[in-house]
Amino acid sequence: MQKNVGLQTLSIGSGLLLLAALYMVFMYAPLEAVMGAVQRVFYFHVAAGWVGALALFVAFVAGLLYLRRGGLLADRVALCSSEIGLVFISMNIASGAIWARPIWNTWWTWDPRLTTATITWLLYAAYLLLRQGIEDPQRRGRFAAVYGVIAFASVPLTFAAIRIFRSIHPVVIGAGAPGAKGSFDMTPAMRDTLLFSVFAFTVLYGALLWHRLRLEQLSERVAQLRLRVLQA
Amino acid sequence: MRAAMARKPGMLRVIGALLWKDLLSELRGRALLAALLVFALLTVVVFNYALDLERTVRASVGAGVLWVTIVFTATLALNRVFSAEREHALHEGLLLAPVERLAIYFGKLLSGLLFVLLVAAVVVPVFALLYDLPVARPLNLAVLLLGTLGYLLPGTLLAALAAHARAREVLLPVMLFPVAMPVILSAVRSSQEVLAGSDWVRIAPAFNLLVASDIIFLALAVLLFDQLVDA
Numbered sequence: 001m002q003k004n005v006g007l008q009t010l011s012i013g014s015g016l017l018l019l020a021a022l023y024m025v026f027m028y029a030p031l032e033a034v035m036g037a038v039q040r041v042f043y044f045h046v047a048a049g050w051v052g053a054l055a056l057f058v059a060f061v062a063g064l065l066y067l068r069r070g071g072l073l074a075d076r077v078a079l080c081s082s083e084i085g086l087v088f089i090s091m092n093i094a095s096g097a098i099w100a101r102p103i104w105n106t107w108w109t110w111d112p113r114l115t116t117a118t119i120t121w122l123l124y125a126a127y128l129l130l131r132q133g134i135e136d137p138q139r140r141g142r143f144a145a146v147y148g149v150i151a152f153a154s155v156p157l158t159f160a161a162i163r164i165f166r167s168i169h170p171v172v173i174g175a176g177a178p179g180a181k182g183s184f185d186m187t188p189a190m191r192d193t194l195l196f197s198v199f200a201f202t203v204l205y206g207a208l209l210w211h212r213l214r215l216e217q218l219s220e221r222v223a224q225l226r227l228r229v230l231q232a
Numbered sequence: 233m234r235a236a237m238a239r240k241p242g243m244l245r246v247i248g249a250l251l252w253k254d255l256l257s258e259l260r261g262r263a264l265l266a267a268l269l270v271f272a273l274l275t276v277v278v279f280n281y282a283l284d285l286e287r288t289v290r291a292s293v294g295a296g297v298l299w300v301t302i303v304f305t306a307t308l309a310l311n312r313v314f315s316a317e318r319e320h321a322l323h324e325g326l327l328l329a330p331v332e333r334l335a336i337y338f339g340k341l342l343s344g345l346l347f348v349l350l351v352a353a354v355v356v357p358v359f360a361l362l363y364d365l366p367v368a369r370p371l372n373l374a375v376l377l378l379g380t381l382g383y384l385l386p387g388t389l390l391a392a393l394a395a396h397a398r399a400r401e402v403l404l405p406v407m408l409f410p411v412a413m414p415v416i417l418s419a420v421r422s423s424q425e426v427l428a429g430s431d432w433v434r435i436a437p438a439f440n441l442l443v444a445s446d447i448i449f450l451a452l453a454v455l456l457f458d459q460l461v462d463a
Contacts, residue, residue, distance in 0.1 A: 122410040133397035157414035164437045
């Protein structure tokens, strides 16, 4: 396999961007007056959440394309992107819990956003389990795409359902506490840091997706070569 | 389906035939209904002790117990929906029959609904008796129907999907629970408010969302079921 210059450039570029983002988070962005240093987790927390949502949206669109036209590439993109999305949602949830502990005084609360993120995580874990359980590649692609569409459609409904639940029920812990956003006024430097972090994470997503797709292609080629050797 | 096969039977007749077939094989000793019923009653009893349901919390927690019981029962029923066909290698036969594929979906949906509602017809009165809750209010019966339907709509689709996968009995609930979350949540909420005797203003948000979820899952099933059997 020849060297892939584009991919190498993208990988190194995303690494440099992440370093720059880290520098901005710790050096450029000012210390938040009330929450202190822990607020700095905000930048990567939001960026990870953004990439998680983006990756799952890409997987959803790829699934739709596969249902309409077929083609191995669309199915591969759906698989790879949902794997990456699952990882970034995990990062989003974990960093959120780290932020919530000192600010809300709890690791977890059943707030609509948190619960929806968890349900989404479960949906895509189920999606990957389904893929593992089906042998035939054609059928696997179709079934996974069908599940992907249903899963994607149910997420906003779940969010609405939890909102109804919580708006009538009192929220015992964290009532009146800062929400995920809007609890502090962002200074321009904070806004720049956030936007840059989101940009760096998005480039990282592109690099990861490319790597993962290439890995999938390579493993398929290995399988083909092995078959050829066995037949010879 | 091509025009050459235009003389296929009407959709309603196919749905009726499938429903009749499932009912008949149940009557001839498949014993699914009895097992579902005993399981549902067991769930109600276990919850009574697991949650130590006192009189004061019954109205709010009772709705949850009722719905978990129905959802568990429906999940067991769904696991069996395509199993008879699979075990006797009739799946292909069913799919090769010159009928509208969607008729297969609706036939299976309705037989699932019939089974769960038959179980509910026994369990819900027993539940009312044990917990002293007014479950027979007309609006609550509507919630029971819409919620069960809302759970089975994506459930039947996913059961057809899981039928071809490994570890299908475990995979089905793992796939279905998060998808059906809006139905379960809005059904529980609606039942809670109805059982507590709230005004329509308090019931409406959850009830409307339940109806909306039903419609959306119905539309998705109609759009997607063809993809599952087009082998």
